[in-house]
């Protein structure tokens with residue numbers, strides 16, 4: 033007999049936690065740390081606060097079993113804007129609940145990363161998560177919570193309110209089964225690379241042996257905060273258009289397009305509607321289904337919409353990229369290419385690439401460092417669009433670069449919607465527009481390297497003479 | 498101001514349909530076809546019915562726009578067990594609703610594949626899905642449905658019941674934006690390879706030009722149906738153990754272990770509980786949280802549990818694998834290796850590998866064909882564990898195989914839980930146990946090829962003399 037059932041989102045990711053990146057104790061410890069740190073950095077940047085992020089990983093039972101895998105307490109604290117106690121339980125214990133479902137550049141986007149860290153802790157150690165937070169410095173809220181995984185909702189074991197100390201921020205403490213031996217290098221790399229592309233952040237990390245790592249703020253200049261943006265017409269599909277029409281306040285199609293789309297002015301809207309053979313003065317609610325499909329089809333064919341404006345984005349910029357690469361790799365030669373803004377499926381994005389060559393740090397061969405929305409991506413390199421570009425679309429011979437030259441390529445993609453292929457945010461899909469911009473950027477920095485090498489070569493010939 | 502919201506599972510996958518494999522019109526057309534065909538094959542096999550699966554892809558408007566991408570009607574019909582009309586709307590229009598959340602080998606496992614095909618059709622063409630089904634041949638139910646994406650529930654536009662024609666089965670018709678030009682080769686490959694590992698199935702496929710492809714049944718012998726199995730102790734985590742203890746009817750810990758775990762008999766349970774220092778006679782409900790964690794920790798350390806028994810699985814077997822490879826590749830030499838059953842994280846699995854060499858069909862170089870639970874995996878080869886094994890863990894020089902020899906490796910993994918890394922079921926995670934078994938299987942067939950080549954070499958030397 034066939035029996036049907038439904039499972040909640042948390043139950044789905046409990047059973048299929050590989051999909052979210054929590055596949056084994058080493059990877060899970062890494063993922064939990066990164067999900068919480070990314071939440072902290074988002075919470076600071078959203079409010080324009082210079083981030084102070086403190087991370088501590090401690091064995092639960094230091095005198096007990098010392099072989100990995102074993103239980104660790106992971107605690108991440110920030111000085112961000114805090115979280116409203118009305119929303120905290122759901123934000124942390126409910127999958128698909130969050131504040132980042134908007135069209136705005138942020139590290140988070142799925143409404144489940146922090147929840148997964150907490151879920152993994154619970155299913156491996158049974159310990160509740162401890163969360164403290166203050167939005168105003170006056171009241172400090174402390175929660176002890178479990179997740180009701182079958183129902184996708186919080187179980188609040190305790191909620192205390194005490195007087196705050198004047199500071200805002202949040203701390204999250206989870207206890208989880210981890211394999212620090214296997215994960216430690218990646219975790220250290222993660223903090224180091226996070227500090228490099230977020231030099232305005234102070235990050236402290238204390239490892240299980242109590243050894244502290246300090247990543248001091250390199251600058252007091254916060255990047256300009258990203259802006260929420262309206263969708264670009266080329267990103268629309270029939271479902272989104274129907275919703276728009278249903279809830280529209282605007283009385284005419286033309287007004288609706290202008291009010292709801294990115295960079296669509298009256299004249300563009302007029303011109304487009306003539307192209308689509310729809311009356312600009314028509315009531316949006318009067319369109320039938322056929323016409324909605326026709327409207328969306330025409331939108332995708334109309335090529336006179338202004339390209340998305342990437343002023344809503346917050347790229348690294350030359351100064352930060354240069355400083356970070358210099359600090360980390362101390363290369364003999366450094367080239368930077370910041371591409372002009374572009375878009376895929378109506379989502380604006382900007383690509384920034386750096387190339388580092390030579391110097392004492394780099395080893396022989398090509399090394400790739402990938403970043404997206406200021407997050408370092410340390411796994412699944414071979415699946416990433418950047419790897420594909422380097423290995424399949426660049427003709428290295430063209431640039432006369434010696435076979436084993438010590439080279440690092442650093443890529444940063446920022447967008448209102450990073451096209452991750454997995455929930456664990458490990459690598460980017462090979463969207464053609466991204467591929468094209470990455471290729472152009474890499475070619476440009478390789479051209480500069482070629483110039484450097486040829487000048488270097490002729491200078492050495494001059495020396496020898 | 499920070500505003501929080503929740504999104505439903507269908508809304509999540511609507512916004513992030515890349516995660517489910519529906520990233521562009523070509524890939525979406527492929528995914529929709531495969532999700533529906535996999536549902537049909539599951540529906541037949543579950544009931545021991547020799548499958549008849551008919552697939553038709555027709556342009557929605559044959560006289561209209563003929564350039565891809567454009568709207569296609571995809572219709573898949575089967576003679577399976579049908580679906581109870583009480584459950585049909587939720588099964589097809591609700592994400593995370595289905596009948597395959599059990600521990601039993603099947604193609605489906607996430608409760609959302611068919612729903613995604615329907616969702617993608619709706620958001621690109623606005624057309625409802627048409628479903629007809631009969632579970633007894635007496636009544637035929639017809640539904641016309643949309644998905645309420647924001648609420649993750651069906652919108653039934655119509656439901657008619659007429660007299661059946663005596664046959665059971667289901668047909669699903671979706672209209673979706675597809676790119677047939679780009680997808681056609683992959684779609685044809687998918688049907689061809691599906692037919693090869695499911696030779697008991699009759700498959701018909703009519704493409705948009707009306708050209709029919711027949712994949713006739715090669716055998717009337719159905720594979721032995723897979724069985725539902727209890728979880729193996731090594732697959733348990735603290736959450737699962739707590740649920741078990743909470744709902745347990747058994748009065749003692751020993752009885753609980755025997756009743757709920759795969760291949761745990763009274764003596765093994767006794768021995769284990771002594772190892773874990775817990776009284777076998779204790780009431781399961783009396784354990785506190787610390788003891789539950791201790792119990793699960795001990796389970797993972799105890800190495801005297803019997804290995805999972807893979808009799809619940811339904812592998813291809815030598816006959817089917819041989820016949821399929823012979824038919825498709827007509828090689829000069831064919832080697833087969835069926836590995837003994839193994840397990841990862843308590844989930845039983847079986848690996849079967851074939852190697853084909855030479856003959857008229859194979860081109861120079863190594864080609865990899867991957868299958869899991871009788872599904873061909875045609876994308877993201879470089880991310881798959883099988884690719885990793887072939888390229889990183891096999892020392893090809895060992896087998897004295899010429900550089901450009903025409904070789905194909907065919908791998909099939911069957912399990913109660915295939916470790917896909919993505920919701921789109923594109924490739925398998927590199928679980929160490931899978932990696933080990935694949936490596937051993939590939940080494941064995943390469944050893945046999947080496948023997949063949951050396952015999953062939955010496956025969957040719959004899960000829961020349």
Ligand SMILES: Nc1ncnc2c1ncn2[C@@H]1O[C@H](COP(=O)(O)OP(=O)(O)OP(=O)(O)O)[C@@H](O)[C@H]1O
Pocket residue numbers: 067071072075110112113114115123124129130131132133139140141142143144145146147148201202
């Ligand atoms: N340290 C923090 N300070 C303030 N708010 C936080 C913090 N951590 C999480 N939140 C809030 O909780 C919400 C849910 O976090 P969660 O990590 O589960 O999802 P997300 O960050 O929105 O998306 P993603 O799954 O991509 O990480 C966030 O959207 C944010 O509003």
Ligand SMILES: Nc1ncnc2c1ncn2[C@@H]1O[C@H](COP(=O)(O)OP(=O)(O)OP(=O)(O)O)[C@@H](O)[C@H]1O
Pocket residue numbers: 532536537540575577578579580588589594595596597604605606607608609610611612613666667
């Ligand atoms: N052709 C069919 N005949 C009978 N039942 C079907 C058919 N197609 C779908 N179903 C039922 O609908 C349910 C939901 O299908 P859906 O494809 O959405 O999920 P699934 O097959 O369970 O898992 P997956 O997401 O991995 O495909 C199935 O579990 C099955 O019970």
Ligand SMILES: [Mg+2]
Pocket residue numbers: 067070071140141144145146
């Ligand atoms: Mg997050």
Ligand SMILES: [Mg+2]
Pocket residue numbers: 532535536605606609610611
């Ligand atoms: Mg399915």
